[in-house]
Amino acid sequence: MTARVYIPADMLSLALGADEVAKAIAETAKAEDTDIDIVRTGSRGACWAEPLIEVETDAGRVAYGKISKNDVPGLFDAEFLQGGTHEKSLGLTEDIPYLKNQQRFIFKNCGLYDPCDIDAYEAHGGFAGLRVALQKSPKPITEEVQISGLRGRGGAGFPAAIKWRTVLGAEDPQKYVVCNADEGDSGTFSDRLIMEGDPFRLIEGMVIAGFATRAKNGVIYLRSEYPIAKTVLRKAITRAKAAGWLGTNIKGSGRTFNISLFVGGGSYVCGEETALLESLEGNRGIVRAKPPLPAYEGLFGKPTLINNVITLCAVPDILAKGGAWHASLGTGRSTGTMPFQLSGDVKYGGLVEVPFGMSLRALLDDFGGGTRSGLPIKAVQIGGPLGAYLPPRLFDTPLTYEAFAALGAGLGHGGVVVFNENTDMRAQARYAFEFCAHESCGKCTPCRIGAVRGAEILAKDAPDLALVEDLCEVMIDGSACAMGSMTPVPVQSAITHFPDDFAAQPQKMAQ
Amino acid sequence: MTRWNEKTSRALIEETHKRGETLTMALRALVDTFGYVDEAAIAPLMQTFARSRAEVLGVIAYYDDFRTTPPGRHVVRLCQAEACQAVGARELTAHICAKTGLSLGQTSDDGALTLEGVYCLGLCANGPAALIDDAPMAELDKDRLDAKLAALKL
Numbered sequence: 001m002t003a004r005v006y007i008p009a010d011m012l013s014l015a016l017g018a019d020e021v022a023k024a025i026a027e028t029a030k031a032e033d034t035d036i037d038i039v040r041t042g043s044r045g046a047c048w049a050e051p052l053i054e055v056e057t058d059a060g061r062v063a064y065g066k067i068s069k070n071d072v073p074g075l076f077d078a079e080f081l082q083g084g085t086h087e088k089s090l091g092l093t094e095d096i097p098y099l100k101n102q103q104r105f106i107f108k109n110c111g112l113y114d115p116c117d118i119d120a121y122e123a124h125g126g127f128a129g130l131r132v133a134l135q136k137s138p139k140p141i142t143e144e145v146q147i148s149g150l151r152g153r154g155g156a157g158f159p160a161a162i163k164w165r166t167v168l169g170a171e172d173p174q175k176y177v178v179c180n181a182d183e184g185d186s187g188t189f190s191d192r193l194i195m196e197g198d199p200f201r202l203i204e205g206m207v208i209a210g211f212a213t214r215a216k217n218g219v220i221y222l223r224s225e226y227p228i229a230k231t232v233l234r235k236a237i238t239r240a241k242a243a244g245w246l247g248t249n250i251k252g253s254g255r256t257f258n259i260s261l262f263v264g265g266g267s268y269v270c271g272e273e274t275a276l277l278e279s280l281e282g283n284r285g286i287v288r289a290k291p292p293l294p295a296y297e298g299l300f301g302k303p304t305l306i307n308n309v310i311t312l313c314a315v316p317d318i319l320a321k322g323g324a325w326h327a328s329l330g331t332g333r334s335t336g337t338m339p340f341q342l343s344g345d346v347k348y349g350g351l352v353e354v355p356f357g358m359s360l361r362a363l364l365d366d367f368g369g370g371t372r373s374g375l376p377i378k379a380v381q382i383g384g385p386l387g388a389y390l391p392p393r394l395f396d397t398p399l400t401y402e403a404f405a406a407l408g409a410g411l412g413h414g415g416v417v418v419f420n421e422n423t424d425m426r427a428q429a430r431y432a433f434e435f436c437a438h439e440s441c442g443k444c445t446p447c448r449i450g451a452v453r454g455a456e457i458l459a460k461d462a463p464d465l466a467l468v469e470d471l472c473e474v475m476i477d478g479s480a481c482a483m484g485s486m487t488p489v490p491v492q493s494a495i496t497h498f499p500d501d502f503a504a505q506p507q508k509m510a511q
Numbered sequence: 512m513t514r515w516n517e518k519t520s521r522a523l524i525e526e527t528h529k530r531g532e533t534l535t536m537a538l539r540a541l542v543d544t545f546g547y548v549d550e551a552a553i554a555p556l557m558q559t560f561a562r563s564r565a566e567v568l569g570v571i572a573y574y575d576d577f578r579t580t581p582p583g584r585h586v587v588r589l590c591q592a593e594a595c596q597a598v599g600a601r602e603l604t605a606h607i608c609a610k611t612g613l614s615l616g617q618t619s620d621d622g623a624l625t626l627e628g629v630y631c632l633g634l635c636a637n638g639p640a641a642l643i644d645d646a647p648m649a650e651l652d653k654d655r656l657d658a659k660l661a662a663l664k665l
């Protein structure tokens with residue numbers, strides 16, 4: 001029997017030498033005259049174990065973690081093709097606690113097969129949601145999304161169904177569905193993992209969104225920092241078209257939906273939906289005034305639905321299993337699951353998809369396993385560069401939109417970055433201002449100038465914190481988008497929770 | 512990277528326009544092909560997309576990815592964002608700046624190396640991360656980065 005070996009080909013695994021591993025395995029097998037079939041997959045999301053390779057056995061897939069090409073001779077000696085034990089064995093993949101203790105539906109197939117293998121996608125339940133949608137008119141599709149309680153995963157947590165209904169109600173022969181794949185938040189990579197690992201799920205979600213809003217054209221706005229995702233998406237779009245799941249007359253339904261891919265230019269603010277539209281139209285990414293909402297006047301002035309990658313990837317299962325099923329996951333108005341992303345100084349960094357409601361501490365302890373450095377945790381930043389820095393005494397907060405809003409914080413796109421006790425929180429606050437100064441689109445004075453002044457003040461040996469506070473107030477009140485109005489979140493949370501770091505002290509020069 | 516030439520540049524601009532795509536996409540095509548947007552491409556861009564010179568230059572200046580001078584033969588882009596900061600990106604950046612004598616955004620006089628900062632590559636769980644000539648790198652430390660730089664034979 002031909003042994004089957006699964007080796008990830010996502011951007012992280014490639015960065016850690018997965019291609020060299022694949023090559024070494026293929027060459028050794030050939031030299032030993034052993035038939036093997038190497039399948040390049042997406043990532044399971046256990047980033048701490050990448051490259052994580054798997055072998056198919058009668059008992060299930062057996063995993064080996066952190067494999068480099070130097071491990072390959074030893075793996076063959078240990079008869080890994082039959083699932084033999086090796087010092088890097090992780091046992092059966094499905095029994096790895098990190099994966100087993102998650103409750104995945106969005107990421108359930110990520111890492112299982114060749115991401116562009118449309119038959120494998122279908123064999124694992126793919127297109128079940130779209131099949132249901134094909135039998136429905138737009139209104140019932142949107143109703144299902146409403147019952148699901150799905151909220152936008154791009155950062156703001158806005159109820160998806162409200163937007164969908166607004167776009168459906170906007171009469172226009174030309175409408176758009178725009179997928180926000182700009183994933184600019186530092187410490188986040190869930191969009192990347194799903195686009196590189198299960199791209200048909202995104203395509204399926206977008207087609208359903210198109211049916212629900214009567215939009216015929218979709219655009220994916222992909223950040224340029226994700227070259228592998230670009231290649232995978234291109235291929236997947238072509239295959240979906242060839243298989244009749246995309247294009248004109250989808251599966252004989254008479255309905256049409258097309259998707260094109262646009263690569264961004266390396267600007268964080270272009271993740272903001274109206275700046276993103278400007279960018280698509282060929283302009284500088286300057287934030288537009290709202291109203292009009294993009295749902296009425298979006299891309300090229302046409303009604304436009306804008307959703308994050310993960311929001312759209314939740315949709316197929318909502319249609320297939322029903323909105324009520326989705327609403328039964330999570331707590332309160334935070335329904336469904338959230339793919340959290342653990343990073344920074346953490347032992348077991350990676351993607352953790354769980355229903356809303358788990359405590360931050362459980363996420364950090366049970367999944368993260370403490371710091372990689374072994375030092376105590378000083379703070380975590382949740383929700384990207386505009387997210388709050390929280391001290392350990394707040395770690396019992398449940399991971400829900402409501403609980404974090406009550407703290408003046410947010411979950412954002414689900415990024416959780418761990419900092420150890422050596423972190424200088426004043427340097428982190430200063431960086432928040434510097435990042436804002438670097439990325440500001442320049443439309444609002446408080447954001448454009450305030451960020452520069454804020455960074456200057458915090459660079460002084462004895463910073464005038466009252467002045468920083470004033471600046472933050474002005475930025476919160478006088479900014480047209482969250483870049484300016486939420487940069488104060490990391491700054492103020494750092495000052496509030498770590499006052500000692502802001503005492504007068506000689507500062508190093510900025511680089 | 513292809514060396515800049517008028518003919519290819521014009522063809523890229525026209526193809527983008529014919530496909531119904533916008534100025535940002537034409538700039539993307541030029542940068543992906545030549546590494547930068549040559550001054551001689553500005554006039555055709557203005558004409559094709561019916562934009563003023565100020566508009567075209569403004570769009571180029573707005574995006575970090577677009578530049579008007581050729582990058583070095585090798586480009587190292589080091590992540591500067593929070594998750595990488597938490598595992599030593601600042602120290603690593605200081606190290607490579609000192610070693611190469613360049614600060615972020617600079618190209619060496621001999622045109623061999625451009626050093627740039629980048630804000631998150633999505634490799635955050637395994638930082639510090641970087642792109643070296645578009646190849647992703649993770650779990651970097653001084654030794655690994657030095658070895659990668661040495662392999663470039665600058």
Ligand SMILES: Cc1cc2nc3c(=O)[nH]c(=O)nc-3n(C[C@H](O)[C@H](O)[C@H](O)COP(=O)(O)O)c2cc1C
Pocket residue numbers: 151152153154155156157158160180181182183184185268269270271272273274306307308309311312481482483
């Ligand atoms: C400065 C800024 C950057 C943003 N970056 C992103 C991003 O990278 N990805 C994203 O999905 N949403 C981002 N957003 C949020 C979008 O404006 C918008 O709310 C989102 O795409 C809507 O999709 P959702 O409802 O599915 O979350 C950003 C917002 C701001 C203010």
Ligand code: SF4
Pocket residue numbers: 269287439440441442443444445447448479480481482483484485
């Ligand atoms: S807050 Fe900043 S980024 Fe947002 S619109 Fe105003 S100037 Fe632009």
Ligand code: FES
Pocket residue numbers: 186187188590591592593594595596630631632633634635638640
């Ligand atoms: S923060 Fe460095 S790769 Fe994301």
